[in-house]
Amino acid sequence: MRLEAADLAIGYGRTRVGSGIHVAVAPGEVLALLGPNGCGKTTLFRTLMGLLPAQGGEVRLGGERLGTLSRAAIARRIGYVPQHAEGYFPFTVLETVLMGRTAHTGIFSTPSRQDYAVARAHLERLGMADYAEQPFTRISGGQRQLTLIARALTQEASILVMDEPTASLDFGNELRVLDRIRRLAADGHAVVLSTHNPDHADRYADRIAVMHDGGIIAQGSPGAVLTGELLSGIYDVAVERAPVATSAPGPRVHVTLPRGTL
Amino acid sequence: MTATGRAAGRWRLLLAGYVLPVLAILGLVALAFNLGRYPVAPGQALAILYAAATGTEHGLPATLETVVMDVRLPRIGAALVVGAALAAAGATYQGIFRNPLVSPDILGVSSGAAFGAALAIFLALPFLFVQGLAFVFGLVAVSAVYLIATLVRGAHNPLLVLVLAGVVVGSLLSAAVSMLKYLADPYDQLPAIEYWLLGSLSAARAGDVLGILVPVALGLIPLVLVRWRINLLSLDEEEARALGVNTGRLRVVVIAAATLITASAISIAGTVGWVGLIIPHLARMLVGPNYIRLLPASILVGAGYLLAVDTVARNAAAIELPLGTLNAFLGAPFFLYLLARARRSWT
Incomplete structure (x- = not known):
């Protein structure tokens, strides 16, 4: 399913x-x-998911107007992976993932055997089956992220929206989660994610949209969009993009470094 | 975890959350019939109840029948219903306010009920009005809180606004109760108001218990039906909405249901604190935080707990101890224990 926003205006209240x-x-x-703090990424995400009303323009999910869909209908189309989830009560990992089934169950029903099976299957798929009975509040940041991704998958939504999915992860988990996201796209999901790391965007995204002061100032393939000048401009810090020497075929890999490093 | 491990875990939860509380309640009911100024043997109580249910003769003294049918039975029923109602409401409020230190009176239902009861006593209205006005003003207080919160919403966090509105309305009503106490006749009305505020089941009659069964059921049944979704209300607002929950509408329904049962309970028992705060914690320790199990477990544990405390209240000393006060003596130390544990987790 395709997610499209056309001439969208975003904001809170007035x-x-x-x-x-x-x-x-x-x-x-x-x-x-990609964009600096405060550029409007989170507001855009909230608007794309219908959590905030669009102030102008429209969002379409597979051709349907977002505004005409109920919360449950949206949840069956878009799975949301928040940057982090506050664990107010120590639900188990399995219970947390099961909450992804809510849009598929009636208001008065509790999750069925089949819902449990779907939740377990996604935990298994993300390598989290062993943690099913652990409290969500007691697992590591990387495991929490995988649990939240499993929950979004349990919604059986074809679009996934991820708010800085690697923000609080260590180096290993960061790469594991990004790799997992790549595979989800390969399985046919449409993935929108925000990130602060241009090199991640470069390596793991098919397309990059650069946001600055509430507008998309550049959009396209990583190679075309990511330049030292652009990044220096939006982050207000002098950087340059340097190619990594490699003999492997395919597009060249670049890294972003402070200007003058090389 | 293996399938057998899971099955064992389920049995353990079933045992801790349902089987043991039900057995404990049955034991406590037998004990509560037995204990008191007129001891009634369990066999006698059973014979009288059986005779009353089937319309046959039991052949026991009429005094015993009066004690069982008119004194102990209504009181036991009241303790079970009030305990279950307050615990269920407390568990619900803790979930929707994402805060394990919340009790059912967070939105001013107790202050409203206290004002209603004090007003009825002050105006020297018949006893039925004390309960009636307590119930009505409990609902009015929470409705006012909800209305205020809706009017000033906007960009604020809706839960925070709700809690603040609850604090304001609660304080206002407490001030009104103080004013009524100040103006009340010190020999007749003031003790009556004070007594009501202490909380007690000693005045509970069969009619009162039957009277609140309908509103309690009207509140409790929807809560039990939507209990899976109360889990989702305990997540961050945005997360819950992204998972497909219409949080605004669901929250209104859940608050209305929890308020209805709290106001019903308070209307016959007075302000019985602590039950709604500590019982959900006990239940959470037994069955975990999932409302699929937590809500039924809270109902059972709350019913058993209040019956136990009320039995102590009427037997521990030569005079009856006020239930609300006894509760506070038990509740405060437990609350401190919870605070000490809080650094680890709310399990």
Whole structure:
């Protein structure tokens, strides 16, 4: 299912955060949203999921207008992976993942055997089966992230929205989660994620949208969008992009470094 | 975890959350019939109850029948219903406010009920009005809180606004109760108001218990039906909505249901504190935080707990101890224990 936003204006109440936003992501594709803190990424995400009303323009999910869909209908189309989830009560990992089935169950029903089976299958798929009975509050940051991804998958939504999925992860978990996201796209999901790391966007996204001051200032393939000048401009810090010497075929890998390092 | 391990875990939860509380309640009921100024043997109590149910003769003294049918039975029923109601409401409020230190009176239902009861006593209205006004003002207080919170919403966190509105309305009503106490006749009305505020089941009649069964059921049944979704209300607002829950609508329904049962319970028992705060914690220790099990377990543990405390209240000393006060003596140390544990986790 395709997620499209056309001429979208975003904001809270009377505060306008951004406007004129065009983004689209198709099945099998990872779109990375890059931009400094406060540029409006989170507001855009909230608007794409219908958590905030669009102040102008519209969002379409597989051709349907977002505004016409109920919360449950949206949840069956978009799975959301928050940056982190506050564990107020120590639900187990399995119970947490089961909450992804809510949009598929009636208001008065409790999860069925089949819902449990779906939840367990996704935990298994993400290598989290052994943690099913552990409290969500007691597992590591990487495991929590995988649990939240499993929960979004349990929604059986074809679009996944991930808010800085690697923000609080250590180096190993960061790479593992990014690798997992790549595979989810290969399985046919349309993935939109935000990140602060241009090199991650470069390596793991098919397309990059750069957000600055509430607008998308550049959009396209990583090679075309990511330049030293652009990054220096939006982050207000002098950086350059340097190719990594490699004999492997395919597009060249770049890294972002402070200007003058090389 | 293996399938057998899971099955064993389920049995353990079933035992701890349902079987043991039900057995404990049955034991406590037998004990509660037995204990008191007129001891009634369990066999006698059973014979009288059986005779009453089938309309046959039991051949026991009429005094015993009066004690069992008119004194102990209504009181036991009241303790079970009030305990279950307050514990269920407390568990629900803790979930939707994402805070394990919340009790059912967070939105001002107790202050409203206290005002209603004090007003009825002050105006020298018949006893039925004391319960009636307590119930009505309990609901009015929470409705006012909800209305205020809706009016000032906007960009604020809706839960925070709700809690603050609850604090304001609660304080206002407490001030109104103080004013009524100040104006009340010190020999007749003031003790009656104070007594009501202490909380007690000694005045509970069969009619009162039957009277609140309907509103308690009207509140409890929807809560039990939507209990899986109460889990989702305990997540962050945005997360819950992204998972497909219409949080605004569900929260109104859940708050209305929890308020209805709390107001019903308070209307016949007075302000019985602590039950709604500590019982959900006990239940959480037994069966975990999932409302699929937590809500039924809270109902059972709450019913058993209040019956036990009420039995102590009427037997521990030559005069009856006020239930609310006894509860506080038991509740406060337990609350401290919870605070000490809180650094680890709310299990």
